[in-house]
Amino acid sequence: MAMVGLFWIAEGDVYVGAKPSGLAPGVRLTPEGVVALGDRQSGVHLWEDVSALTMTDVPVKSLVRQAGVIKNLAVTMVVNLAIPMVPDRADEAPPLMTLHVTSPGAEHELSVYAAAAVGYSPTEIELSRALLARLTEGAATMTTTLTAMSEWGRTSEGETPRGAERERLLRSWAA
Template sequence: MFVVLDVLVVLEALVAMIGLFWITKESVYVGAEPEGYGRGVRLTPEGLQAVGTGQEGFWSWADVRAVTVHYAKVRSSTRWLVGSMVDTVVDLSMGGGDAPSAFELHVQTDEEKAELTVYTAPVGGYVQSEYELSVALLERFAQGTADVGRLLEWGSVEGGGATPFRAAREALLRSWAAAA
């Protein structure tokens, strides 16, 4: 069991994930950063950009009326830990896993509703508390009462690949949502 926990810590230390957000030194994504034929959504201070194979578009925050998350894999903290351990053991023993699970990000403007595919970043899904805080932050972005620039600032300093512990991730999400 300790080996599995060590593997989980190593795997999670390779990316900077805060709730639903994948944060690098240069970018913020919802879900995992898309690679190859992957799909995703990049957040900028100006708006949302669909990236990846088969989806494209840009929506200015001024035009966005709502951003909603659909079909994301969410677990309680205990279920997340147990599920992550099982998923990691299966992946290690079988030489990798299938493609990551995906969820949808719906972007609503006055003229359209876009349904974008986003890949789940963490093994086993998202922790319930971080999911809820992330959804609230996305709502604040759509309302114009929070700024993606805060996440980019954090990423430019801290986004080099280290994911903080859960309490720190939740505190960051709360602070980003609270700042006007």
Template sequence: MAMVGLFWIGEDSVYVGAEPMGAAAGLRLTGDGVEALGSGQGGSWAWEEVRRLEPRAVAVRSGVRRMASMAFDAVLTALTGEGQLPPAFAVEVTTARGTVEVSVHTAAAGGMPLPCEYELSVVLLERLANGGADIADLLAWGRDHAGAGTPPREEREALLRKWAGV
């Protein structure tokens, strides 16, 4: 699996945020559409039904602030022995029938994406929802590259620009 912006990309799946385990909440993007996962939230929508995919309340930090936060979390975990779940955020899935808010956990290192990756991810979600981008491109990249892990920042940004068409 590899993290690229707000996306967790595997060899056969793409998630907004981290891949959910068990009954945890998540949002999977497939060739057929969008699927809300987890207890208390369910639903699936074909791409033709989706009007908008909009992330809400995403913790975005500069590289320096993100590293400071990661260092603080590491020290806190070492002292207390307790780890923390990555920060949660929501994705609003809007269709002609209404809007559903889906909870997800961030997959970004330190729980916070960089501003540029966040902004490009938002553009990509907009384009996926309006048909201007194709999830097949992310899935193809995942089949070929996700096994190698998360690429460096410059490559992540280049991938997001390519997929978002900017």
């Protein structure tokens, strides 16, 4: 499993945001359409009906956000050492992002969890949004793009690549 921009690629499966587990909300991109997963959202939005995909509420990577994550980890560790019976704060949910799926006469808001603990770089956000827009340019473009993303997921080592490589992948998929 690897994170590339706003996408989580697990073997051949492509998700927007983190891959959901259990009843957690999520979105999977398949050759058939945009699949809403989790509690309180379900269904398939077929590609022929999808005219736009836009992402909002994306946490932007910043020094303040990174410091906040480190501070929370430190506080949790100190509290757990001092009072072992206190519930672990590491179970707090990551930020929620919203994928807007536009189709004729309707817009659907689907929730997904952010996969990046400290947020996403502005460049990765911009490239990911361009890639989402590219997926709605027609069946051939969507198929070619999703196939390239899935193939990379099947052949990669399963680890999230470094920033420059993530940006290179996003550029190639959005081209």
